[in-house]
Amino acid sequence: MTNKTYDLMVIGGGPAGYVAAIRAAQLGLQTAVLEREHLGGTCLNVGCIPTKTLFQSAEVANTIRDSGKYGIQSALSGVDFSAVIQRKNGVVKQLVNGVGYLLKKNKVDVILGEAKLLSAKQVKDTKSGMVYQTKNILIATGSSNAVPPIPGLKGERVIDSTDLLSLQDMPKSLAVIGGGVIGCEFASILNAFGCQVTVIEMLPHLLGNMDSALAEATAKQFAKEHIRVELGAKVKSVGDQGGQKVVTYEKNGAEGTVTAEYVLVSTGRRANSAGLGCEELGIRMDRGFIRVDSRMRTSVSGIYAAGDITGQGMLAHTAFEGGTVAVENIAGGNRELNLNAVPKVVFVDNEVASVGMTEEEARAAGYDVLVGNFNLVGNGKSLAMGKNEGFVKIVSEKKDHAILGMHMEGPCAAELVTVGTQLIASELLLEDVECTIYPHPAVAEAIREACLDALGRAIHA
Numbered sequence: 001m002t003n004k005t006y007d008l009m010v011i012g013g014g015p016a017g018y019v020a021a022i023r024a025a026q027l028g029l030q031t032a033v034l035e036r037e038h039l040g041g042t043c044l045n046v047g048c049i050p051t052k053t054l055f056q057s058a059e060v061a062n063t064i065r066d067s068g069k070y071g072i073q074s075a076l077s078g079v080d081f082s083a084v085i086q087r088k089n090g091v092v093k094q095l096v097n098g099v100g101y102l103l104k105k106n107k108v109d110v111i112l113g114e115a116k117l118l119s120a121k122q123v124k125d126t127k128s129g130m131v132y133q134t135k136n137i138l139i140a141t142g143s144s145n146a147v148p149p150i151p152g153l154k155g156e157r158v159i160d161s162t163d164l165l166s167l168q169d170m171p172k173s174l175a176v177i178g179g180g181v182i183g184c185e186f187a188s189i190l191n192a193f194g195c196q197v198t199v200i201e202m203l204p205h206l207l208g209n210m211d212s213a214l215a216e217a218t219a220k221q222f223a224k225e226h227i228r229v230e231l232g233a234k235v236k237s238v239g240d241q242g243g244q245k246v247v248t249y250e251k252n253g254a255e256g257t258v259t260a261e262y263v264l265v266s267t268g269r270r271a272n273s274a275g276l277g278c279e280e281l282g283i284r285m286d287r288g289f290i291r292v293d294s295r296m297r298t299s300v301s302g303i304y305a306a307g308d309i310t311g312q313g314m315l316a317h318t319a320f321e322g323g324t325v326a327v328e329n330i331a332g333g334n335r336e337l338n339l340n341a342v343p344k345v346v347f348v349d350n351e352v353a354s355v356g357m358t359e360e361e362a363r364a365a366g367y368d369v370l371v372g373n374f375n376l377v378g379n380g381k382s383l384a385m386g387k388n389e390g391f392v393k394i395v396s397e398k399k400d401h402a403i404l405g406m407h408m409e410g411p412c413a414a415e416l417v418t419v420g421t422q423l424i425a426s427e428l429l430l431e432d433v434e435c436t437i438y439p440h441p442a443v444a445e446a447i448r449e450a451c452l453d454a455l456g457r458a459i460h461a
Contacts (some may be wrong), residue, residue: 008132009123011115014041015316016307017140018099020323025106027331032109039412041101041142043316046162047124051086055347058192079172079193079441086204117277117327120302133149134300136330143269143308158263171195177235179206181346183266188348191227196257198228200249211358211407213393221350237261271309286395296337313342343425345414353417356405356424359395368398372454374446376410378461387411392450401430412443419447
């Protein structure tokens with residue numbers, strides 16, 4: 001046992017954990033982070049950052065393929081997949097080192113070990129046997145890839161997203177089980193590299209609970225890019241035949257198969273709470289996730305939780321905010337986590353993004369819904385970019401014109417969704433957008449046009 005008592009012990013050095021630790025140090029709290037593997041967590045090491053680094057390589061490949069339509073003569077001679085992975089590793093290393101530097105700069109102690117909660121005031125590192133005293137605890141242990149109970153998923157060349165990011169040779173063909181965000185992103189990326197891809201999704205649409213217009217748009221993208229999609233298909237087993245993997249599924253009462261070199265399992269996430277000792281301390285749980293209130297407090301006084309481990313949002317940017325809210329409350333503040341305006345982005349070839357309520361959610365919540373749409377075929381910048389397939393959809397309330405949601409497919413969607421996030425978070429109205437001057441030519445003009453369309457006075461549609 002150490003003689004040192006921390007104001008805050010953060011368990012987990014991922015997005016929620018390291019951001020919370022830095023903010024806690026800024027607030028004058030003596031803080032430590034206990035991390036079992038790598039600083040930066042899933043997002044930085046095997047999630048958001050490496051995936052988007054691969055996505056950028058895929059974008060370059062697609063740009064070269066399309067160069068002729070811009071009057072530039074070029075040809076894609078091949079993809080050096082090992083070099084793509086090497087570049088990804090370099091980006092990850094730089095950012096992980098950056099997190100370590102920031103923690104050191106803010107005088108946060110970093111302890112590499114495995115945490116076990118002994119009480120609300122004691123945390124044991126089971127690797128070293130050391131017991132640490134702390135006034136408060138923040139659990140930010142994140143999540144891991146979930147494996148559904150399908151026969152054959154533990155066989156050779158059946159991989160998850162972490163495994164795929166470590167491959168040195170590109171698969172010639174890939175069957176993706178799960179058509180959510182992660183599955184669709186990898187399908188788009190690998191397809192751009194020349195891999196033959198099939199996506200098998202149990203739901204009747206892609207992208208889970210995102211707006212139906214975005215799901216339909218992504219399905220159309222995939223069809224155009226020759227990515228096979230099987231919707232409403234329940235996977236029954238994964239086997240081997242002639243050196244290939246065979247995925248057997250049931251669809252509309254009939255059996256179908258997909259043959260591929262590799263199978264990617266992308267069916268969701270599970271909480272990293274096993275072995276922490278949460279149940280022994282009486283912390284309320286829900287299927288392994290830790291229950292928290294809007295101030296990130298658990299059911300045990302002095303213990304907080306943030307990030308994927310709470311099951312809220314399951315996104316790095318939600319984790320950043322959740323960790324910040326937790327430590328500001330620990331320091332005596334009065335902050336709540338507001339999840340009404342959390343942006344979601346899917347990095348497929350033609351990006352899709354969403355924030356706020358979908359049209360379906362707004363109607364289910366009892367709103368009298370007013371929808372505005374603007375097709376990018378009428379947007380000058382999109383046309384100049386050669387990327388005018390897409391749209392902006394605004395979901396608003398008919399009575400007072402409050403903006404409830406924004407959904408977009410098109411170039412720069414990952415950046416432009418921030419505009420919609422600000423509109424919703426600031427509780428702005430359609431008329432507030434109408435009286436705002438947007439730059440021209442810009443893809444962002446489509447947001448204003450969609451709001452004008454909801455008001456019945458779009459100019460360029």
